[in-house]
Amino acid sequence: xxxxxxxxxxxxxxxxxxxxxxxxxFKTMSExxxxxxxxxxxxxxxxxxxxxxxxxxxxxSYDKPGHHTLSCYMNGGHRTERWELPGLYGGPKxxxxxxxxxxxxxxxxGHMHFMHLYFLPEHFTRRAVVELDxxxxxxxxxxxxxxxxxxxxxxxxxxxxxxxxxxxxxxxxNEVAHETLSQLLLAQSVPQHQQCVRGGLAxxxxxxxxxxxxxxxxxxxxxGMLAELAxxxxxxxxxxxxxxxxMSPSAWIAARRIDHARGLLKHTDQPLQQIADAxxxxxxxxxxxxxxxAVGAAPSRYRSILA
Numbered sequence: 001x002x003x004x005x006x007x008x009x010x011x012x013x014x015x016x017x018x019x020x021x022x023x024x025x026f027k028t029m030s031e032x033x034x035x036x037x038x039x040x041x042x043x044x045x046x047x048x049x050x051x052x053x054x055x056x057x058x059x060x061s062y063d064k065p066g067h068h069t070l071s072c073y074m075n076g077g078h079r080t081e082r083w084e085l086p087g088l089y090g091g092p093k094x095x096x097x098x099x100x101x102x103x104x105x106x107x108x109x110g111h112m113h114f115m116h117l118y119f120l121p122e123h124f125t126r127r128a129v130v131e132l133d134x135x136x137x138x139x140x141x142x143x144x145x146x147x148x149x150x151x152x153x154x155x156x157x158x159x160x161x162x163x164x165x166x167x168x169x170x171x172x173x174n175e176v177a178h179e180t181l182s183q184l185l186l187a188q189s190v191p192q193h194q195q196c197v198r199g200g201l202a203x204x205x206x207x208x209x210x211x212x213x214x215x216x217x218x219x220x221x222x223x224g225m226l227a228e229l230a231x232x233x234x235x236x237x238x239x240x241x242x243x244x245x246x247m248s249p250s251a252w253i254a255a256r257r258i259d260h261a262r263g264l265l266k267h268t269d270q271p272l273q274q275i276a277d278a279x280x281x282x283x284x285x286x287x288x289x290x291x292x293x294a295v296g297a298a299p300s301r302y303r304s305i306l307a
Contacts (some may be wrong), residue, residue, distance in 0.1 A: 002285050025069045040164035042174040043296050047118040061105040068119050068141045069098040072156035076111035082145050093153040097188050099141040115160045117157055126246050136246035142190040147186055155180045168305050200243035217280050258294045261266050265303040272299055
């Protein structure tokens with residue numbers, strides 16, 4: 001499983017490693033009267049925390065935290081409002097999204113009990129190709145205050161109620177967190193307004209490549225094959241592919257194979273060798289090694305926990 005580099009450097013403060021950005025939502029909260037009830041790394045550079053505040057009146061501000069945050073109120077918040085939106089108050093099951101470029105100031109009053117899910121911008125947008133047929137670089141998380149979404153609130157409640165201690169519990173929580181981000185992408189993604197999107201693959205070529213990769217995960221896929229499909233040189237394809245998919249062709253193919261394997265392990269009873277073959281791995285040992293490195297658990301263990 002990937003090390004925690006980027007998100008760790010975006011959170012800071014115990015129990016998060018030191019040396020991080022000073023403007024993170026986690027650090028801002030840790031410098032208020034809020035009490036941290038629970039915190040966990042969930043793998044894949046996802047982090048989750050539950051906070052409680054009992055405040056007569058206080059002010060809290062966020063300034064371009066460098067990571068995305070989904071906030072879900074579990075209790076209270078009835079007298080907490082954002083300065084830019086006076087008269088709009090929180091409450092149970094109400095949600096806020098704070099993108100990495102977010103700036104806001106809040107007046108906090110009374111009791112608040114809420115969960116934060118911290119994730120990186122690329123976490124949110126990489127799934128855009130598969131789930132929305134959009135380029136990752138063209139989307140960002142919307143800045144929303146106190147909106148309602150039954151499915152997302154339900155998944156947040158599920159995540160908050162789950163145990164987070166131990167590898168198995170964190171793996172289950174990781175799955176719920178990813179499902180939550182998928183729902184969030186569908187409901188709260190907006191066009192990226194801070195940059196002009198240039199270059200990259202034409203939409204029809206991007207779709208052609210994405211569809212080809214999905215249809216041929218069981219087979220060897222070479223850069224030459226993809227370049228021929230795109231009608232460009234291998235060198236030019238690599239550059240354009242990174243712009244439109246957010247990663248290199250080899251990294252994208254590897255990620256799609258892991259995602260396909262996860263789905264087969266969760267939703268079918270196919271033997272592991274058959275899954276390895278369907279996902280294009282040379283043999284069962286290679287599949288197990290790559291899966292464990294990516295997910296943090298062997299395929300058989302993953303199936304026993306989540307199937």
